[in-house]
Structure formats: structure tokens, C-alpha cells
Amino acid sequence: MTTEPTAAARYPEHEKQAAVLDQARVIGEFLEWLSAPGGGKRVIAAWRPSFCTGCERPWEPDIDGSCLGCGRDPIYKSEDVLLPAHESFVTLLARYFDIDLAKIETEKRAMLEHLRALPVVRPPATWS
Secondary structure, three states, rough: OOOOOOOHHHHHHHHHHOOOOOHHHHHHHHHHHOOOOOOOOOOOOOEEOOEEEOOOOOEEEEOOOEEEEEEEEOHEEEEEEEOOOOOHHHHHHHHHHHHHHEEEHHHHHHHHHHHHHHHOOOOOOOHO
């Protein structure tokens, strides 16, 4: 007799997600409040490290101080800059709770395949 693995064993990333659902909901509501219209100009921002304004690559100096990527003079080096973070709330929450969204998608597809493989049970005609 073979036993089927539990849902937790088959879908571990979903189990991780379910364990933090209440916390994620509260944080998600806060993020929505931050971005709500009429509340002033609030954004979630992230630091972009120095980069070469010539080739747009992160700044890595060569031996002579020029850009390692394109050879331009250090005058093309930008400063660190704070920019709006262009990530969805779902992505931010997944990153915060260490949830792999690609694994979530793979597990969802596996769930659907499992459900499709189940026999179809039709209700008796008297149920109508």
C-alpha cells in the first residue's frame, strides 16, 4: 500500500506562504495605504549604486580610474541615487518572507495537473 505525500510535502513553498499569510496581509495593507491617492507623495524607494552614465553599467573602475565597461573618464560616474522601487507589492512581500514566486507557480501547475488526473464525479440526476 502506497501512501500519497501530504500537501505540505508536495507543495512546500505554498506551506511557507500559508504560514505567513496573516503577517503578509497586514504588511500588504500598509503598503496599499502608503501608495493610496490623496495621502501625499509617498513611495517605496531603493538605492541604485553608482553607475557609468555612458554605458549604464555599475561603476567598476579600471586601473587608471576609467570605467571598466566602456573606458570613459571618471567624470561619467554617477553618485548613489535613491529611486522609486519598481516592484509589485507581491514581489516585495515574497522577497521579505523569502517566498520563491517561480516555485509557487510550479507548484500551482502541479496542483492543477493533480486535480485534472482525479476522476470526475457527477452528482446524481436527482440533485437538480
